[in-house]
Amino acid sequence: MTILATEGLTKRFPRVTALDRLTVSAGPGVTGLVGANGAGKSTLIKILLGLLPPTEGTATVLGLDPATRALDIRRSVGYMPEHDCLPPDVSATEFTVHMAQMSGLPRSAARERAADTLRHVGLYEERYRPIGGYSTGMRQRVKLAQALVHDPKLVFLDEPTNGLDPQGRDDMLALIRRIGTEFGISVVVTSHLLGELERVCDHVIVIDGGRLLRSSAIGEFTQATRTITVEVEEGRQALADRLTALGQTVTAHGRLLIVETDSPAAFDVVRDAVVDLDLCLVRLEQGRHRIEDVFREEVANV
Template sequence: MTPPDETGPPVISTGELTMRFGSVTALSSLDLTIGPGVTGLVGANGAGKSTLIKILLGLQTPTSGRAAVLGHDVATASHEIRRRVGYMPEHDCLPPDVNASEFVVHLARMSGLPQSAARERAADVLRQVGLDEERYRPLGGYSTGMKQRAKLAQALVHDPDLVFLDEPTNGLDPASRVDMLRLVRRIGTEFDIPVLVTSHLLGELEKVSDHVVVLDAGHLLRSSATSDFLDVTGAMLVEVLGGDAGRDRLGHALAAAGLTCHPRGPMVTVDPPPPGIDVHRVVRDLAADLGLALVRLQPDQGHLEDIFTAPGARGGERRG
Protein backbone atom coordinates (compact mmCIF):
# COMPACT_ATOMS: atom_id res chain seq x y z
CA MET A 1 0.00 0.00 0.00
CA THR A 2 1.26 3.49 -0.78
CA PRO A 3 2.28 5.46 2.31
CA PRO A 4 -0.12 8.13 3.53
CA ASP A 5 0.63 11.78 3.14
CA GLU A 6 2.82 12.73 6.12
CA THR A 7 1.01 16.05 6.60
CA GLY A 8 -2.05 14.36 8.15
CA PRO A 9 -4.02 11.15 8.58
CA PRO A 10 -5.39 9.41 5.50
CA VAL A 11 -8.78 10.56 4.28
CA ILE A 12 -9.17 7.60 1.89
CA SER A 13 -7.74 4.10 2.03
CA THR A 14 -8.39 0.91 0.09
CA GLY A 15 -7.07 -2.61 0.33
CA GLU A 16 -7.24 -5.23 -2.43
CA LEU A 17 -10.22 -3.31 -3.82
CA THR A 18 -11.62 -5.10 -6.86
CA MET A 19 -14.67 -4.37 -9.01
CA ARG A 20 -15.85 -6.62 -11.83
CA PHE A 21 -18.75 -6.22 -14.20
CA GLY A 22 -19.16 -9.68 -15.66
CA SER A 23 -15.94 -10.45 -17.49
CA VAL A 24 -14.73 -6.83 -17.32
CA THR A 25 -12.49 -5.79 -14.43
CA ALA A 26 -12.93 -2.11 -13.61
CA LEU A 27 -10.61 -2.11 -10.57
CA SER A 28 -8.02 -4.77 -9.79
CA SER A 29 -6.64 -5.29 -6.25
CA LEU A 30 -6.29 -1.57 -5.63
CA ASP A 31 -4.17 -0.69 -2.59
CA LEU A 32 -4.25 3.04 -2.00
CA THR A 33 -3.83 5.63 0.75
CA ILE A 34 -4.72 9.29 0.16
CA GLY A 35 -3.98 12.09 2.61
CA PRO A 36 -5.03 15.76 2.94
CA GLY A 37 -4.55 18.36 0.22
CA VAL A 38 -5.54 18.16 -3.45
CA THR A 39 -5.12 14.68 -4.92
CA GLY A 40 -5.45 14.17 -8.66
CA LEU A 41 -6.91 10.87 -9.82
CA VAL A 42 -5.73 10.54 -13.39
CA GLY A 43 -6.19 8.04 -16.18
CA ALA A 44 -7.70 7.62 -19.61
CA ASN A 45 -11.45 7.40 -20.02
CA GLY A 46 -12.37 3.97 -18.70
CA ALA A 47 -9.39 3.67 -16.35
CA GLY A 48 -11.67 3.15 -13.33
CA LYS A 49 -11.78 6.66 -11.87
CA SER A 50 -15.56 7.09 -11.69
CA THR A 51 -16.00 3.49 -10.52
CA LEU A 52 -13.65 4.15 -7.61
CA ILE A 53 -15.53 7.30 -6.58
CA LYS A 54 -18.90 5.49 -6.68
CA ILE A 55 -17.50 2.76 -4.44
CA LEU A 56 -16.08 5.33 -2.01
CA LEU A 57 -19.50 6.98 -1.82
CA GLY A 58 -21.22 3.66 -1.19
CA LEU A 59 -23.13 3.87 -4.48
CA GLN A 60 -21.60 0.62 -5.77
CA THR A 61 -20.62 -2.49 -3.85
CA PRO A 62 -17.17 -3.79 -4.78
CA THR A 63 -16.66 -7.39 -5.78
CA SER A 64 -14.04 -7.78 -3.07
CA GLY A 65 -11.63 -5.82 -0.90
CA ARG A 66 -12.19 -2.93 1.47
CA ALA A 67 -12.34 0.85 1.42
CA ALA A 68 -12.62 3.57 4.05
CA VAL A 69 -13.37 7.29 3.77
CA LEU A 70 -12.72 9.70 6.65
CA GLY A 71 -12.20 6.69 8.86
CA HIS A 72 -15.56 5.10 7.97
CA ASP A 73 -15.92 1.73 6.26
CA VAL A 74 -17.85 2.14 3.01
CA ALA A 75 -19.54 -1.24 3.59
CA THR A 76 -21.12 -0.22 6.90
CA ALA A 77 -21.17 3.59 7.06
CA SER A 78 -21.93 4.82 3.54
CA HIS A 79 -24.71 7.13 4.81
CA GLU A 80 -22.29 8.89 7.18
CA ILE A 81 -19.71 9.16 4.38
CA ARG A 82 -22.21 10.79 2.03
CA ARG A 83 -23.24 13.21 4.81
CA ARG A 84 -19.64 14.40 5.24
CA VAL A 85 -18.52 14.36 1.58
CA GLY A 86 -19.30 16.83 -1.20
CA TYR A 87 -19.69 15.26 -4.65
CA MET A 88 -19.60 16.94 -8.04
CA PRO A 89 -20.62 14.36 -10.66
CA GLU A 90 -19.20 14.29 -14.16
CA HIS A 91 -22.52 14.43 -15.99
CA ASP A 92 -25.21 17.10 -15.77
CA CYS A 93 -27.79 16.59 -13.03
CA LEU A 94 -29.40 20.03 -12.96
CA PRO A 95 -33.17 20.69 -13.14
CA PRO A 96 -33.58 23.19 -16.01
CA ASP A 97 -36.57 25.07 -14.56
CA VAL A 98 -34.99 25.78 -11.15
CA ASN A 99 -32.62 28.65 -10.47
CA ALA A 100 -29.20 28.10 -8.94
CA SER A 101 -30.13 29.63 -5.59
CA GLU A 102 -33.15 27.35 -5.13
CA PHE A 103 -31.16 24.32 -6.27
CA VAL A 104 -28.23 24.87 -3.92
CA VAL A 105 -30.53 25.73 -0.99
CA HIS A 106 -32.45 22.50 -1.60
CA LEU A 107 -29.25 20.45 -1.57
CA ALA A 108 -28.16 22.22 1.62
CA ARG A 109 -31.49 21.35 3.28
CA MET A 110 -31.10 17.71 2.17
CA SER A 111 -27.72 17.70 3.89
CA GLY A 112 -29.34 18.71 7.17
CA LEU A 113 -28.97 22.50 7.29
CA PRO A 114 -31.96 24.51 8.60
CA GLN A 115 -33.68 26.90 6.17
CA SER A 116 -31.94 30.11 7.29
CA ALA A 117 -28.49 28.53 7.40
CA ALA A 118 -29.09 26.85 4.03
CA ARG A 119 -29.92 30.17 2.37
CA GLU A 120 -26.93 31.88 3.95
CA ARG A 121 -24.55 29.10 2.93
CA ALA A 122 -25.99 28.95 -0.61
CA ALA A 123 -25.53 32.69 -1.12
CA ASP A 124 -21.95 32.50 0.15
CA VAL A 125 -20.90 29.50 -1.91
CA LEU A 126 -22.51 30.81 -5.11
CA ARG A 127 -20.52 33.99 -4.62
CA GLN A 128 -17.33 31.95 -4.09
CA VAL A 129 -17.79 30.07 -7.39
CA GLY A 130 -18.64 33.22 -9.34
CA LEU A 131 -22.41 32.85 -9.75
CA ASP A 132 -23.54 35.62 -7.41
CA GLU A 133 -25.09 37.76 -10.17
CA GLU A 134 -26.56 34.76 -12.00
CA ARG A 135 -28.03 32.85 -9.04
CA TYR A 136 -31.67 33.64 -9.85
CA ARG A 137 -31.50 32.54 -13.48
CA PRO A 138 -32.98 29.12 -14.39
CA LEU A 139 -30.27 26.50 -14.68
CA GLY A 140 -31.56 25.47 -18.12
CA GLY A 141 -30.28 28.77 -19.53
CA TYR A 142 -26.79 28.37 -18.12
CA SER A 143 -23.69 27.88 -20.24
CA THR A 144 -21.59 24.76 -19.70
CA GLY A 145 -19.15 26.69 -17.54
CA MET A 146 -21.94 28.09 -15.37
CA LYS A 147 -23.47 24.64 -14.95
CA GLN A 148 -20.14 23.27 -13.79
CA ARG A 149 -19.92 26.07 -11.23
CA ALA A 150 -23.45 25.33 -10.00
CA LYS A 151 -22.49 21.67 -9.59
CA LEU A 152 -19.42 22.72 -7.65
CA ALA A 153 -21.52 25.00 -5.42
CA GLN A 154 -23.89 22.20 -4.41
CA ALA A 155 -20.88 20.02 -3.54
CA LEU A 156 -19.57 22.70 -1.14
CA VAL A 157 -22.74 24.13 0.39
CA HIS A 158 -22.88 21.82 3.43
CA ASP A 159 -19.24 22.56 4.39
CA PRO A 160 -18.00 19.01 3.71
CA ASP A 161 -14.91 17.37 5.20
CA LEU A 162 -13.88 15.99 1.80
CA VAL A 163 -14.82 16.81 -1.80
CA PHE A 164 -14.96 14.49 -4.81
CA LEU A 165 -14.80 16.34 -8.14
CA ASP A 166 -15.38 14.07 -11.13
CA GLU A 167 -14.01 15.68 -14.33
CA PRO A 168 -14.84 19.26 -13.23
CA THR A 169 -13.38 20.78 -16.43
CA ASN A 170 -15.37 18.51 -18.75
CA GLY A 171 -16.71 20.47 -21.74
CA LEU A 172 -15.14 23.78 -20.74
CA ASP A 173 -13.28 26.18 -23.03
CA PRO A 174 -9.64 26.99 -22.17
CA ALA A 175 -10.42 30.13 -20.17
CA SER A 176 -13.15 28.40 -18.19
CA ARG A 177 -10.80 25.48 -17.50
CA VAL A 178 -8.27 27.85 -15.96
CA ASP A 179 -10.97 29.41 -13.76
CA MET A 180 -12.26 26.01 -12.63
CA LEU A 181 -8.77 24.76 -11.80
CA ARG A 182 -8.16 27.91 -9.79
CA LEU A 183 -11.33 27.15 -7.81
CA VAL A 184 -10.22 23.56 -7.24
CA ARG A 185 -6.92 24.76 -5.87
CA ARG A 186 -8.65 27.26 -3.58
CA ILE A 187 -10.81 24.51 -2.08
CA GLY A 188 -7.72 22.59 -1.02
CA THR A 189 -5.74 25.61 0.18
CA GLU A 190 -7.91 28.54 1.28
CA PHE A 191 -10.90 26.40 2.33
CA ASP A 192 -8.59 23.68 3.68
CA ILE A 193 -10.87 20.87 2.45
CA PRO A 194 -9.21 17.69 1.10
CA VAL A 195 -10.05 17.21 -2.58
CA LEU A 196 -10.03 14.16 -4.84
CA VAL A 197 -10.29 15.45 -8.41
CA THR A 198 -10.40 13.26 -11.50
CA SER A 199 -9.28 14.12 -15.01
CA HIS A 200 -8.08 12.38 -18.15
CA LEU A 201 -6.17 15.57 -19.06
CA LEU A 202 -2.87 14.98 -17.34
CA GLY A 203 -1.48 18.49 -17.66
CA GLU A 204 -4.40 19.91 -15.68
CA LEU A 205 -3.63 17.90 -12.59
CA GLU A 206 0.04 18.93 -12.66
CA LYS A 207 -1.12 22.49 -11.99
CA VAL A 208 -3.43 21.94 -9.01
CA SER A 209 -2.55 18.68 -7.27
CA ASP A 210 -0.27 18.02 -4.32
CA HIS A 211 -0.42 14.28 -4.94
CA VAL A 212 -1.27 12.24 -8.03
CA VAL A 213 -2.75 8.75 -8.33
CA VAL A 214 -2.44 7.20 -11.80
CA LEU A 215 -4.83 4.44 -12.84
CA ASP A 216 -4.65 2.43 -16.04
CA ALA A 217 -7.22 -0.25 -16.91
CA GLY A 218 -8.16 -0.52 -13.25
CA HIS A 219 -4.58 -0.99 -12.05
CA LEU A 220 -2.56 1.41 -9.94
CA LEU A 221 0.42 2.58 -11.97
CA ARG A 222 1.78 5.07 -9.49
CA SER A 223 0.86 7.16 -6.45
CA SER A 224 3.23 9.90 -5.32
CA ALA A 225 3.70 13.61 -4.76
CA THR A 226 3.16 15.68 -7.89
CA SER A 227 6.67 17.09 -7.58
CA ASP A 228 8.08 13.57 -7.99
CA PHE A 229 6.59 13.42 -11.49
CA LEU A 230 8.03 16.80 -12.43
CA ASP A 231 11.67 16.32 -11.52
CA VAL A 232 14.23 17.68 -13.98
CA THR A 233 15.20 14.83 -16.31
CA GLY A 234 18.67 16.01 -17.33
CA ALA A 235 17.55 16.47 -20.94
CA MET A 236 17.22 19.84 -22.69
CA LEU A 237 14.41 21.28 -24.77
CA VAL A 238 15.38 23.42 -27.78
CA GLU A 239 13.08 25.45 -30.00
CA VAL A 240 14.07 27.52 -33.02
CA LEU A 241 12.19 29.62 -35.54
CA GLY A 242 11.44 27.99 -38.86
CA GLY A 243 8.74 25.45 -37.98
CA ASP A 244 9.30 21.74 -38.49
CA ALA A 245 11.94 22.39 -41.15
CA GLY A 246 14.06 24.46 -38.76
CA ARG A 247 13.56 21.92 -35.99
CA ASP A 248 14.66 19.06 -38.24
CA ARG A 249 17.72 20.93 -39.54
CA LEU A 250 18.87 21.56 -36.00
CA GLY A 251 18.09 17.98 -34.96
CA HIS A 252 20.22 16.53 -37.76
CA ALA A 253 23.08 18.88 -36.88
CA LEU A 254 22.90 17.95 -33.19
CA ALA A 255 22.92 14.24 -34.08
CA ALA A 256 25.95 14.77 -36.32
CA ALA A 257 27.67 16.44 -33.35
CA GLY A 258 27.23 13.26 -31.32
CA LEU A 259 24.13 14.16 -29.32
CA THR A 260 21.03 11.96 -29.04
CA CYS A 261 17.91 13.92 -29.81
CA HIS A 262 14.37 13.52 -31.08
CA PRO A 263 11.48 15.82 -32.02
CA ARG A 264 8.77 16.73 -29.53
CA GLY A 265 6.15 18.87 -31.22
CA PRO A 266 7.88 22.08 -32.37
CA MET A 267 10.92 21.38 -30.21
CA VAL A 268 13.96 19.12 -30.15
CA THR A 269 14.63 17.10 -27.01
CA VAL A 270 18.35 16.56 -26.41
CA ASP A 271 19.13 13.63 -24.12
CA PRO A 272 21.72 14.05 -21.33
CA PRO A 273 25.07 14.37 -23.13
CA PRO A 274 28.28 12.39 -22.60
CA PRO A 275 30.69 13.90 -20.06
CA GLY A 276 32.61 16.92 -21.29
CA ILE A 277 30.00 18.17 -23.79
CA ASP A 278 28.40 21.55 -23.07
CA VAL A 279 24.94 21.28 -24.63
CA HIS A 280 24.26 25.00 -24.33
CA ARG A 281 27.38 25.87 -26.29
CA VAL A 282 26.80 23.20 -28.95
CA VAL A 283 23.19 24.31 -29.51
CA ARG A 284 24.18 27.99 -29.62
CA ASP A 285 26.97 27.44 -32.12
CA LEU A 286 24.98 25.12 -34.40
CA ALA A 287 21.97 27.42 -34.44
CA ALA A 288 24.25 30.32 -35.41
CA ASP A 289 25.93 28.25 -38.13
CA LEU A 290 22.55 27.26 -39.56
CA GLY A 291 21.13 30.78 -39.32
CA LEU A 292 18.37 29.63 -36.96
CA ALA A 293 17.02 31.96 -34.27
CA LEU A 294 16.72 30.32 -30.84
CA VAL A 295 13.30 30.63 -29.19
CA ARG A 296 14.07 28.62 -26.06
CA LEU A 297 16.71 26.43 -24.49
CA GLN A 298 15.65 25.01 -21.14
CA PRO A 299 15.92 21.91 -18.94
CA ASP A 300 13.31 19.28 -19.65
CA GLN A 301 10.94 18.37 -16.83
CA GLY A 302 9.07 15.16 -16.27
CA HIS A 303 5.34 15.10 -17.00
CA LEU A 304 2.44 12.93 -15.92
CA GLU A 305 2.24 11.54 -19.45
CA ASP A 306 5.65 9.95 -18.90
CA ILE A 307 4.21 7.40 -16.48
CA PHE A 308 2.27 5.76 -19.33
CA THR A 309 5.39 5.34 -21.47
CA ALA A 310 7.77 4.31 -18.71
CA PRO A 311 9.06 0.71 -18.64
CA GLY A 312 6.52 -1.52 -16.97
CA ALA A 313 3.55 0.71 -17.73
CA ARG A 314 0.46 -1.14 -18.83
CA GLY A 315 -0.63 -0.51 -22.38
CA GLY A 316 -3.61 -2.78 -22.72
CA GLU A 317 -7.25 -2.00 -23.24
CA ARG A 318 -8.71 0.44 -20.73
CA ARG A 319 -11.88 -0.65 -19.00
CA GLY A 320 -14.08 0.34 -16.11
Protein backbone atom coordinates (compact mmCIF):
# COMPACT_ATOMS: atom_id res chain seq x y z
CA MET A 1 0.00 0.00 0.00
CA THR A 2 1.22 3.51 -0.86
CA ILE A 3 0.05 6.47 1.19
CA LEU A 4 1.54 9.07 -1.13
CA ALA A 5 3.33 9.17 -4.46
CA THR A 6 4.60 11.85 -6.82
CA GLU A 7 5.81 11.65 -10.40
CA GLY A 8 7.85 14.49 -11.87
CA LEU A 9 6.21 16.91 -9.44
CA THR A 10 7.30 20.50 -10.04
CA LYS A 11 6.21 23.78 -8.46
CA ARG A 12 7.59 27.06 -9.76
CA PHE A 13 7.01 30.46 -8.22
CA PRO A 14 8.03 33.71 -9.96
CA ARG A 15 11.54 33.73 -8.49
CA VAL A 16 12.12 30.21 -7.23
CA THR A 17 11.50 26.56 -8.07
CA ALA A 18 10.19 25.00 -4.86
CA LEU A 19 9.90 21.45 -6.25
CA ASP A 20 11.94 20.19 -9.19
CA ARG A 21 10.72 16.99 -10.91
CA LEU A 22 10.22 15.20 -7.61
CA THR A 23 9.41 11.49 -7.94
CA VAL A 24 8.98 9.64 -4.65
CA SER A 25 6.59 7.36 -2.77
CA ALA A 26 5.97 6.35 0.84
CA GLY A 27 4.15 3.48 2.52
CA PRO A 28 2.36 3.15 5.87
CA GLY A 29 4.11 3.98 9.14
CA VAL A 30 6.01 7.09 10.16
CA THR A 31 7.79 8.80 7.27
CA GLY A 32 10.22 11.65 7.84
CA LEU A 33 10.49 14.42 5.26
CA VAL A 34 13.93 15.95 5.77
CA GLY A 35 15.40 19.12 4.35
CA ALA A 36 16.73 22.52 5.28
CA ASN A 37 14.36 25.46 5.54
CA GLY A 38 13.31 26.31 2.00
CA ALA A 39 13.93 22.78 0.69
CA GLY A 40 10.32 22.42 -0.47
CA LYS A 41 8.81 20.39 2.38
CA SER A 42 5.84 22.64 3.14
CA THR A 43 5.16 23.22 -0.56
CA LEU A 44 4.99 19.46 -1.11
CA ILE A 45 2.49 19.00 1.73
CA LYS A 46 0.27 21.82 0.44
CA ILE A 47 0.21 20.26 -3.02
CA LEU A 48 -0.64 16.84 -1.55
CA LEU A 49 -3.54 18.44 0.36
CA GLY A 50 -4.82 20.18 -2.74
CA LEU A 51 -4.05 23.63 -1.34
CA LEU A 52 -1.57 24.45 -4.13
CA PRO A 53 -1.68 23.36 -7.78
CA PRO A 54 1.53 21.88 -9.18
CA THR A 55 3.19 23.47 -12.18
CA GLU A 56 3.94 20.05 -13.68
CA GLY A 57 3.73 16.41 -12.72
CA THR A 58 1.26 14.37 -10.71
CA ALA A 59 0.65 13.31 -7.13
CA THR A 60 -1.63 10.93 -5.24
CA VAL A 61 -2.56 10.68 -1.56
CA LEU A 62 -4.23 7.46 -0.41
CA GLY A 63 -4.74 6.73 -4.08
CA LEU A 64 -6.55 10.03 -4.72
CA ASP A 65 -5.46 12.88 -6.99
CA PRO A 66 -5.26 16.20 -5.08
CA ALA A 67 -6.05 18.08 -8.29
CA THR A 68 -9.53 16.52 -8.51
CA ARG A 69 -10.21 14.89 -5.11
CA ALA A 70 -8.87 17.46 -2.64
CA LEU A 71 -12.00 17.47 -0.44
CA ASP A 72 -12.00 13.68 -0.22
CA ILE A 73 -8.33 13.73 0.73
CA ARG A 74 -8.88 16.31 3.47
CA ARG A 75 -11.69 14.19 4.95
CA SER A 76 -9.22 11.32 5.38
CA VAL A 77 -6.09 13.30 6.25
CA GLY A 78 -5.11 15.46 9.23
CA TYR A 79 -2.81 18.46 8.91
CA MET A 80 -0.75 20.17 11.60
CA PRO A 81 0.63 23.39 10.06
CA GLU A 82 4.03 24.78 10.92
CA HIS A 83 2.94 28.29 11.83
CA ASP A 84 0.82 29.37 14.78
CA CYS A 85 -2.78 29.66 13.59
CA LEU A 86 -4.86 29.20 16.75
CA PRO A 87 -7.60 31.61 17.91
CA PRO A 88 -6.55 32.94 21.34
CA ASP A 89 -10.03 33.56 22.76
CA VAL A 90 -11.48 30.06 22.57
CA SER A 91 -10.66 26.94 24.55
CA ALA A 92 -8.90 23.88 23.21
CA THR A 93 -12.18 21.99 23.51
CA GLU A 94 -14.16 24.55 21.50
CA PHE A 95 -11.54 24.71 18.77
CA THR A 96 -11.07 20.96 18.49
CA VAL A 97 -14.84 20.34 18.44
CA HIS A 98 -15.19 22.96 15.70
CA MET A 99 -12.46 21.31 13.60
CA ALA A 100 -14.10 17.90 14.09
CA GLN A 101 -17.41 19.28 12.84
CA MET A 102 -15.64 20.86 9.88
CA SER A 103 -14.47 17.34 9.03
CA GLY A 104 -18.05 16.09 8.99
CA LEU A 105 -18.63 14.73 12.51
CA PRO A 106 -21.99 15.54 14.18
CA ARG A 107 -21.70 17.74 17.27
CA SER A 108 -22.17 14.98 19.86
CA ALA A 109 -19.57 12.76 18.21
CA ALA A 110 -17.28 15.77 17.75
CA ARG A 111 -17.38 16.57 21.48
CA GLU A 112 -16.66 12.96 22.40
CA ARG A 113 -13.79 12.70 19.94
CA ALA A 114 -12.36 16.06 21.08
CA ALA A 115 -12.28 14.95 24.72
CA ASP A 116 -10.56 11.67 23.82
CA THR A 117 -8.02 13.35 21.55
CA LEU A 118 -7.14 16.09 24.02
CA ARG A 119 -6.59 13.39 26.63
CA HIS A 120 -4.24 11.54 24.29
CA VAL A 121 -2.13 14.65 23.65
CA GLY A 122 -1.95 15.54 27.35
CA LEU A 123 -4.31 18.53 27.48
CA TYR A 124 -7.35 17.01 29.17
CA GLU A 125 -6.96 18.97 32.43
CA GLU A 126 -6.41 22.24 30.55
CA ARG A 127 -9.00 21.75 27.84
CA TYR A 128 -11.37 24.54 28.93
CA ARG A 129 -8.74 27.28 29.25
CA PRO A 130 -8.47 29.90 26.47
CA ILE A 131 -5.71 28.98 24.05
CA GLY A 132 -4.19 32.47 24.35
CA GLY A 133 -2.91 31.53 27.82
CA TYR A 134 -1.21 28.35 26.65
CA SER A 135 2.54 27.79 26.46
CA THR A 136 4.18 27.04 23.12
CA GLY A 137 4.20 23.32 23.91
CA MET A 138 0.51 23.32 24.77
CA ARG A 139 -0.34 25.20 21.57
CA GLN A 140 1.57 22.61 19.54
CA ARG A 141 -0.50 19.91 21.24
CA VAL A 142 -3.72 21.70 20.30
CA LYS A 143 -2.59 21.76 16.67
CA LEU A 144 -1.83 18.05 16.91
CA ALA A 145 -5.22 17.32 18.50
CA GLN A 146 -7.17 19.06 15.75
CA ALA A 147 -5.23 17.07 13.15
CA LEU A 148 -6.23 13.80 14.85
CA VAL A 149 -9.77 14.50 16.03
CA HIS A 150 -11.59 13.12 12.96
CA ASP A 151 -9.66 9.81 13.12
CA PRO A 152 -7.74 10.26 9.86
CA LYS A 153 -5.89 7.55 7.97
CA LEU A 154 -2.87 9.82 7.51
CA VAL A 155 -1.56 12.98 9.21
CA PHE A 156 0.88 15.56 7.90
CA LEU A 157 2.87 17.18 10.73
CA ASP A 158 4.84 20.21 9.53
CA GLU A 159 7.77 20.96 11.89
CA PRO A 160 5.83 19.82 15.01
CA THR A 161 8.73 20.47 17.42
CA ASN A 162 9.23 24.10 16.39
CA GLY A 163 9.78 26.38 19.38
CA LEU A 164 9.85 23.59 21.95
CA ASP A 165 12.45 23.10 24.66
CA PRO A 166 14.30 19.74 24.85
CA GLN A 167 11.71 18.14 27.13
CA GLY A 168 8.88 19.44 24.97
CA ARG A 169 10.55 17.99 21.87
CA ASP A 170 10.95 14.62 23.58
CA ASP A 171 7.28 14.61 24.58
CA MET A 172 6.13 15.57 21.08
CA LEU A 173 8.30 12.88 19.47
CA ALA A 174 6.87 10.29 21.85
CA LEU A 175 3.35 11.36 20.84
CA ILE A 176 4.25 11.06 17.16
CA ARG A 177 5.59 7.56 17.67
CA ARG A 178 2.39 6.57 19.54
CA ILE A 179 0.28 7.86 16.65
CA GLY A 180 2.13 5.60 14.25
CA THR A 181 2.29 2.50 16.46
CA GLU A 182 -0.68 2.49 18.87
CA PHE A 183 -3.24 4.47 16.87
CA GLY A 184 -2.41 2.87 13.52
CA ILE A 185 -2.38 6.22 11.72
CA SER A 186 0.29 6.81 9.07
CA VAL A 187 2.38 9.92 9.68
CA VAL A 188 4.42 12.19 7.44
CA VAL A 189 6.50 14.49 9.65
CA THR A 190 8.77 17.24 8.38
CA SER A 191 11.81 18.51 10.23
CA HIS A 192 15.15 20.20 9.61
CA LEU A 193 16.45 18.62 12.86
CA LEU A 194 17.74 15.35 11.49
CA GLY A 195 18.46 13.61 14.78
CA GLU A 196 14.80 13.85 15.78
CA LEU A 197 13.62 11.78 12.85
CA GLU A 198 16.03 8.94 13.64
CA ARG A 199 14.07 8.40 16.84
CA VAL A 200 10.55 8.10 15.41
CA CYS A 201 10.60 7.29 11.69
CA ASP A 202 10.40 4.04 9.75
CA HIS A 203 11.31 5.70 6.45
CA VAL A 204 13.06 8.96 5.55
CA ILE A 205 12.79 11.10 2.41
CA VAL A 206 15.57 13.66 1.96
CA ILE A 207 15.01 16.63 -0.34
CA ASP A 208 17.15 19.66 -1.06
CA GLY A 209 16.26 22.57 -3.31
CA GLY A 210 13.07 20.75 -4.26
CA ARG A 211 14.96 17.69 -5.54
CA LEU A 212 15.02 14.19 -4.14
CA LEU A 213 18.37 13.25 -2.62
CA ARG A 214 17.42 9.93 -1.10
CA SER A 215 14.44 7.86 0.03
CA SER A 216 15.26 4.90 2.28
CA ALA A 217 14.16 2.87 5.28
CA ILE A 218 15.64 4.27 8.48
CA GLY A 219 17.80 1.17 8.89
CA GLU A 220 19.59 1.94 5.64
CA PHE A 221 20.49 5.40 6.88
CA THR A 222 21.70 4.18 10.27
CA GLN A 223 23.46 0.98 9.22
CA ALA A 224 26.41 -0.20 11.27
CA THR A 225 29.88 1.20 10.63
CA ARG A 226 33.28 -0.37 11.27
CA THR A 227 33.69 1.61 14.47
CA ILE A 228 32.94 1.33 18.17
CA THR A 229 31.49 4.24 20.12
CA VAL A 230 32.81 4.53 23.68
CA GLU A 231 31.83 6.93 26.47
CA VAL A 232 33.21 7.06 29.99
CA GLU A 233 32.30 9.41 32.84
CA GLU A 234 35.90 10.54 33.36
CA GLY A 235 39.33 9.59 32.03
CA ARG A 236 38.53 9.84 28.32
CA GLN A 237 42.09 10.91 27.42
CA ALA A 238 43.67 8.20 29.54
CA LEU A 239 41.50 5.62 27.81
CA ALA A 240 42.38 7.03 24.38
CA ASP A 241 46.08 6.84 25.22
CA ARG A 242 45.78 3.25 26.47
CA LEU A 243 43.86 2.10 23.38
CA THR A 244 46.32 3.83 21.07
CA ALA A 245 49.19 2.08 22.85
CA LEU A 246 47.37 -1.21 22.27
CA GLY A 247 47.34 -0.56 18.52
CA GLN A 248 43.81 0.80 18.14
CA THR A 249 42.97 3.82 15.98
CA VAL A 250 41.06 6.25 18.20
CA THR A 251 39.39 9.58 17.41
CA ALA A 252 37.83 11.93 19.97
CA HIS A 253 34.34 13.20 19.13
CA GLY A 254 33.07 15.43 21.93
CA ARG A 255 32.56 13.23 24.99
CA LEU A 256 32.89 10.12 22.85
CA LEU A 257 35.78 8.05 21.57
CA ILE A 258 35.42 6.47 18.14
CA VAL A 259 37.51 3.31 17.80
CA GLU A 260 38.05 1.89 14.32
CA THR A 261 37.72 -1.85 14.14
CA ASP A 262 37.49 -4.76 11.71
CA SER A 263 37.08 -7.45 14.37
CA PRO A 264 34.66 -8.13 17.28
CA ALA A 265 37.77 -8.64 19.43
CA ALA A 266 38.12 -4.85 19.62
CA PHE A 267 35.16 -4.80 22.04
CA ASP A 268 37.18 -6.98 24.42
CA VAL A 269 40.21 -4.69 24.08
CA VAL A 270 38.11 -1.64 24.98
CA ARG A 271 36.39 -3.41 27.86
CA ASP A 272 39.68 -4.61 29.35
CA ALA A 273 41.24 -1.14 29.04
CA VAL A 274 38.28 0.42 30.87
CA VAL A 275 38.60 -2.15 33.66
CA ASP A 276 42.38 -1.75 33.95
CA LEU A 277 42.02 2.04 34.29
CA ASP A 278 39.12 1.64 36.76
CA LEU A 279 36.84 3.91 34.68
CA CYS A 280 33.06 4.14 34.76
CA LEU A 281 31.73 3.00 31.38
CA VAL A 282 28.66 4.88 30.12
CA ARG A 283 28.40 3.53 26.59
CA LEU A 284 30.02 0.83 24.47
CA GLU A 285 28.22 0.15 21.21
CA GLN A 286 28.60 -0.51 17.51
CA GLY A 287 29.01 2.77 15.65
CA ARG A 288 26.24 3.71 13.24
CA HIS A 289 25.75 6.25 10.51
CA ARG A 290 23.48 9.17 11.34
CA ILE A 291 21.01 10.76 8.96
CA GLU A 292 23.00 13.98 9.26
CA ASP A 293 26.15 12.24 7.95
CA VAL A 294 24.33 10.69 5.02
CA PHE A 295 22.58 13.98 4.20
CA ARG A 296 25.91 15.79 4.15
CA GLU A 297 27.40 13.17 1.82
CA GLU A 298 24.41 13.28 -0.53
CA VAL A 299 24.51 17.09 -0.74
CA ALA A 300 28.25 17.02 -1.44
CA ASN A 301 27.71 14.63 -4.34
CA VAL A 302 24.94 16.63 -6.00
